[in-house]
Amino acid sequence: MSVPVLASGPEAGARFSAVGTRPSVTALRAEWTKLRTLAGTWWLLLAVIALTAAVGAGAASAVTCQAAGCGQDPAKIALSGIDLSQAVVAILAVLAISGEYSTGMIRTTLTAMPRRLSVLGAKAVALTALTLAAGAVGVLASMLAGRLILPGRGFTRLHGYPPLSLAGPDLRAAAGSVLYLALVALLALGVATAVRDSAVSIGLVLALLYLFPVIASALNPHWSRHLEQIGPMSAGLTIQVTAGLRGLPLTPWQGLGVLALWAAGALLAGAAALCLRDA
Amino acid sequence: MTDTLYRSQIQPGHDSFAQTVRAEWVKFRTVRGWVIGLAVAALAILALGLGPSSQGSCGTNGPASDCTQPLGPGGEQVTDSFYFAHRPLDGNGTITVRVTSLTGQIPDFSGGSSGPQTRSGLVPWAKAGIIIKASTTQGSAYAAMMVTGDHGVQMQYDYTGDAPGWAGAVSAASPRWLRLTRSGDTFTGYDSADGAHWAKVGVATLTGLSSTVQGGLFATSPPYWQASGSGTSVTGGPSEATGAFDHVSLIGGWSRTGWTGTAVGDAGGPAAGSPGGFQDAAGRFTVSGVGDIAPAVSGAAGLGVTITQTLIGVFAGLIAVAVVGAMFMTAEYRRGLIRVTLAATPGRGRVLAAKAVVIAAVTFAVGLASSAIVVTVGQRVLRAHGVYVWPVTALTEARVIVGTAAVLAVTAVIALAIGTILRRGAGAVAAVIVVIVLPYLLTVTTPLLPAGPTDWLARVTPAAAFAVQQTLIPYPQVDNAYVPSAGYYPLAPWAGLAVLCAWAAVALALAVWTLNRRDA
Numbered sequence: 146m147s148v149p150v151l152a153s154g155p156e157a158g159a160r161f162s163a164v165g166t167r168p169s170v171t172a173l174r175a176e177w178t179k180l181r182t183l184a185g186t187w188w189l190l191l192a193v194i195a196l197t198a199a200v201g202a203g204a205a206s207a208v209t210c211q212a213a214g215c216g217q218d219p220a221k222i223a224l225s226g227i228d229l230s231q232a233v234v235a236i237l238a239v240l241a242i243s244g245e246y247s248t249g250m251i252r253t254t255l256t257a258m259p260r261r262l263s264v265l266g267a268k269a270v271a272l273t274a275l276t277l278a279a280g281a282v283g284v285l286a287s288m289l290a291g292r293l294i295l296p297g298r299g300f301t302r303l304h305g306y307p308p309l310s311l312a313g314p315d316l317r318a319a320a321g322s323v324l325y326l327a328l329v330a331l332l333a334l335g336v337a338t339a340v341r342d343s344a345v346s347i348g349l350v351l352a353l354l355y356l357f358p359v360i361a362s363a364l365n366p367h368w369s370r371h372l373e374q375i376g377p378m379s380a381g382l383t384i385q386v387t388a389g390l391r392g393l394p395l396t397p398w399q400g401l402g403v404l405a406l407w408a409a410g411a412l413l414a415g416a417a418a419l420c421l422r423d424a
Numbered sequence: 425m426t427d428t429l430y431r432s433q434i435q436p437g438h439d440s441f442a443q444t445v446r447a448e449w450v451k452f453r454t455v456r457g458w459v460i461g462l463a464v465a466a467l468a469i470l471a472l473g474l475g476p477s478s479q480g481s482c483g484t485n486g487p488a489s490d491c492t493q494p495l496g497p498g499g500e501q502v503t504d505s506f507y508f509a510h511r512p513l514d515g516n517g518t519i520t521v522r523v524t525s526l527t528g529q530i531p532d533f534s535g536g537s538s539g540p541q542t543r544s545g546l547v548p549w550a551k552a553g554i555i556i557k558a559s560t561t562q563g564s565a566y567a568a569m570m571v572t573g574d575h576g577v578q579m580q581y582d583y584t585g586d587a588p589g590w591a592g593a594v595s596a597a598s599p600r601w602l603r604l605t606r607s608g609d610t611f612t613g614y615d616s617a618d619g620a621h622w623a624k625v626g627v628a629t630l631t632g633l634s635s636t637v638q639g640g641l642f643a644t645s646p647p648y649w650q651a652s653g654s655g656t657s658v659t660g661g662p663s664e665a666t667g668a669f670d671h672v673s674l675i676g677g678w679s680r681t682g683w684t685g686t687a688v689g690d691a692g693g694p695a696a697g698s699p700g701g702f703q704d705a706a707g708r709f710t711v712s713g714v715g716d717i718a719p720a721v722s723g724a725a726g727l728g729v730t731i732t733q734t735l736i737g738v739f740a741g742l743i744a745v746a747v748v749g750a751m752f753m754t755a756e757y758r759r760g761l762i763r764v765t766l767a768a769t770p771g772r773g774r775v776l777a778a779k780a781v782v783i784a785a786v787t788f789a790v791g792l793a794s795s796a797i798v799v800t801v802g803q804r805v806l807r808a809h810g811v812y813v814w815p816v817t818a819l820t821e822a823r824v825i826v827g828t829a830a831v832l833a834v835t836a837v838i839a840l841a842i843g844t845i846l847r848r849g850a851g852a853v854a855a856v857i858v859v860i861v862l863p864y865l866l867t868v869t870t871p872l873l874p875a876g877p878t879d880w881l882a883r884v885t886p887a888a889a890f891a892v893q894q895t896l897i898p899y900p901q902v903d904n905a906y907v908p909s910a911g912y913y914p915l916a917p918w919a920g921l922a923v924l925c926a927w928a929a930v931a932l933a934l935a936v937w938t939l940n941r942r943d944a
Contacts, residue, residue, distance in 0.1 A: 344849025
């Protein structure tokens with residue numbers, strides 16, 4: 146009488162590879178399925194698009210430019226919805242990992258895919274793709290709203306403001322804002338992987354984003370300039386600036402680079418915690 | 425043989441609200457993470473408020489560098505700089521003049537690079553007229569009749585007193601006659617179009633005057649400012665006003681020594697620090713002056729900071745409190761404890777009320793202790809670093825401390841309510857931060873929008889509550905950028921807190937409704 150033996154070890158792996166896919170692709174497909182089948186994901190992505198466009202359009206209809214050289218930055222105004230929608234992106238990213246911890250799903254995930262770094266990598270890729278897509282739609286909508294609304298608020302060629310377009314500095318501001326959202330998602334994913342609890346993670350991420358500018362305003366100019374250089378939001382959002390670049394503490398791409406460093410640091414911390422810790 | 429029924433030794437419960445509160449308090453204090461969260465909030469408030477945030481120069485370069493502002497008769501800080509052509513008045517007397525013009529110089533920023541030029545123009549509260557003042561010392565008591573740039577004839581006294589007279593601008597074709605009468609400590613101001621028919625503008629009673637006071641002609645002009653094209657920042661500089669007088673007549677105990685010119689509190693004008701001056705050409709006087717005679721205000725170019733500066737860490741504290749407040753409810757859903765809780769206390773509204781009482785009381789206590797320390801010690805730290813901190817009354821200081829603690833407590837209740845509605849920690853915490861900290865960022869820290877929408881945000885969003893931290897008073901007789909980023913909120917302190925409480929009430933009502941309607 147023979148007892149059926151559960152396939153284990155290399156044999157089990159062989160069964161998967163028989164399908165003909167590499168493990169990293171399998172991991173990506175698994176994470177994509179998880180993210181896509183959560184109802185919350187699509188509502189949050191919709192909120193990213195709607196808030197980016199609505200706040201941008203609202204800000205564009207609130208400003209006025211009465212004379213030439215009114216010192217405004219139309220691209221930054223049209224893209225000001227990012228200030229708000231980054232919080233929604235952060236929720237999406239935090240839930241992508243902390244949701245697994247709160248339901249215990251993480252144990253299933255790590256049993257199925259023991260290579261923990263590929264799990265985190267696959268999550269990061271799936272999340273980045275979704276954020277880039279939603280961010281691009283939202284940013285395009287707000288640029289279009291700005292292009293339609295701002296000339297009526299005095300931002301005319303006569304006052305030195307050509308309509309918003311997807312060229313030159315405006316293109317940099319728009320594309321950079323989409324990248325900004327993706328980097329915020331990665332930052333939040335890294336923090337949430339290290340912290341695990343969703344409420345604490347979102348609190349930490351939003352504190353990192355919003356507190357630097359608030360505290361910088363209370364310090365003397367020397368220190369506040371330094372804080373603006375290292376704060377992920379204040380540095381990262383310099384990518385949106387198209388007027389008065391000379392007075393900025395960082396160039397736009399340097400600023401986005403600072404945010405990228407924050408995201409990389411958070412992901413490293415998350416990866417280290419994931420590899421070293423029991424699930 | 426008798427069977428004895430088992431009876432629990434525990435007394436039957438009264439099922440009172442106090443018991444529910446007690447149960448929730450036990451839950452709160454036994455979860456280490458929540459206690460740590462509140463400790464983080466307190467530490468953030470203390471660390472950011474007591475750290476050496478700014479560096480000033482007041483008092484750090486010897487006694488001469490002390491930053492002081494003159495105090496008026498009411499003890500308030502005042503600006504008292506003007507050009508004064510004066511002579512002593514002993515006892516009662518009357519001074520009458522005719523003002524034929526008020527002109528001035530203001531900075532011109534349209535030129536651009538080569539520094540501010542000046543052009544002719546008047547600021548709204550440019551002043552010239554007659555004044556009787558206890559002495560030429562800054563901050564001494566006074567009563568004055570004046571013509572102004574935009575506000576017609578005014579009678580002003582002791583810095584805060586203000587009574588409007590005849591409206592409209594003065595010109596050679598439409599001169600203004602002004603009269604000021606001293607009778608003991610009572611001063612009465614009159615204006616007239618022709619020097620024959622007089623209308624009383626106001627009466628002021630000054631205290632602590634000696635018999636001999638100084639009276640005469642004066643001119644002064646507060647700094648000019650303009651909002652940038654976007655309305656989000658302010659530029660400005662000193663301005664100068666010149667008044668032309670004739671038909672000067674003195675009745676009563678005036679000295680016969682002639683006029684003495686004094687630049688009271690030399691403020692430095694647009695033309696390379698000119699303090700003003702006066703000319704007497706056969707009974708036609710021109711007096712030019714720079715400065716203001718008014719309550720001091722802190723504006724874009726204002727001196728020093730307010731005690732609110734020490735409370736900057738409250739924003740970090742708010743985020744920590746929001747996390748704890750939301751988790752106080754969402755953790756019950758995550759662990760399934762909510763089913764036990766609701767089985768023990770079937771009145772679901774009561775459970776939520778008990779939780780709200782506990783979280784509000786705990787965060788209020790933590791907020792009160794930390795903001796009391798940070799306000800009292802923090803302003804000493806700032807002063808030790810040479811920063812001029814606007815003095816406030818003890819009552820104002822108490823209001824700022826209690827109000828800040830209340831903002832933290834009500835925020836925790838909002839987080840609890842949103843946590844109940846959403847049942848998800850991440851969404852609840854993000855929602856609270858977005859509705860409280862983000863509007864503050866957009867109205868106070870880096871105003872992106874012009875004054876109108878910013879004002880509206882500071883009235884209706886929960887960030888209106890930060891009005892409870894304001895210590896500056898806007899004065900109608902001082903033209904200033906009274907905007908949130910300069911420390912002036914559109915709502916009164918407690919009205920701002922009431923806006924936050926209204927948000928909390930709506931959130932709690934929604935939470936009770938969803939809690940009753942839903943399966944746990």
